[in-house]
Amino acid sequence: MRHTYTGQLRWADMDLLGHVNNVTYVDLLQEARIAFFGQHRSIAAGQETPEGILVVKHQVDFLIPLNLRSTVILVDTWVERIRAGAFTLAHEIYREDDSGRTVFARASTELAPFVFATASPRRLSPEEKEFLGPYLVETPARSPISVEGSTRHVYPLHVRWSELDPYRHANNVHYYEYFQEARVSYIRHLHTRGEVWSQNVIARMDVEYLRPLHYRGAPYEVHSWVSGMGSKSYTVVHEIRDPGDGTGTPEVLARSRVVMVTFDVETQKAAPMTEQQRAAFAAELDLGS
Incomplete structure (x- = not known):
């Protein structure tokens, strides 16, 4: 039923x-x-x-x-x-x-x-x-998505008061926004002005909620890296971490694995990524020259 x-x-x-x-x-x-x-x-x-x-x-x-x-x-x-x-x-x-x-x-x-x-x-x-x-x-x-790799980009995350749910935690939906903002920042960091890159759409996204996020003045951190790639896709891993006071080990509060597909806007279908795009992601995997 x-x-x-x-x-x-x-x-x-x-x-x-x-x-x-x-x-x-x-x-x-x-x-x-x-x-x-x-x-x-x-x-x-x-x-x-x-x-x-x-x-x-x-x-x-x-x-x-x-x-x-x-x-x-x-x-x-x-x-x-x-x-x-x-x-x-x-x-x-x-x-x-x-x-x-x-x-x-x-x-x-x-x-x-x-x-x-x-x-x-x-x-x-x-x-x-x-x-x-x-x-x-x-x-x-x-089947699980690989999380192999380690931090290549850090995005400061501020939780807004309006994003809290009745439990006084950041609502689960907003985590997708947090990961999206971190991913856009990461990809912009990899892109060099003048390079031609394909557009991207999400094919799959898995999110684990480990600890709640609360409203506070100090930012959390979203750590990102590329864990895999193919001819028309790549995988980005994100972790939301609480850096604390900097003296201890940061606590992982949430984790996502995102499979992105490069996309042709004209045909509305998957398309191979450009060579410049491929080189940037391969370098993140330590596969570049």
Whole structure:
């Protein structure tokens, strides 16, 4: 069984390529998830309560670009796995019209019940398992993305007050914005004025939420590096770190792995990266001359 949520896209969701930005997909998943939880009053989703549900991990496959031909978009949600203290939801973002069903993205979200009074996870209740059970369709785990490499670029990250959720943490959707800003800064750092580079779209992005981000004056740091590349793709790893006072080991608060595909705007298809682009990424992998 699946739960279907009807979402609404906005013109502000568009990026420079005329596609709906990747951050919007995760926002849609959050809205669909809250609508799904809204059927069961014991699962506190998006409410300021002593208990709640924390996002542990997102895995999103971006299949084809999404545009604003129609602002209505559908999100199906079901359950992939149920464990004692966590469960995983699966999602499809799609449209249906006279030509049939077009799927734009597939995703999975691992979640864990949490007690804020004791700052500790808890087990799923029998009532919660009973609610989730009819939606269960178990699927195998996806293959991991390499994280090989080490820091090649550091981006200062300031959490805004408006980015906090009812739990007083930075909302999980905003992490995609943080990684996006760090990635743009990193790629601009690699690009030399006058070089011709292909455009990029995201094919896959996995995010692990390890520790919450809070509002504060001192910036966090986003460390980035290239962990792999092909003829039409490359992989960027990001880690959000708390540098602390500089005397100890920085704490990793979140990690993402992003598979980028070089893209031809005219044909709206994947295209080989330019030689200048390839040389820059190869140098980051220590494969350049």
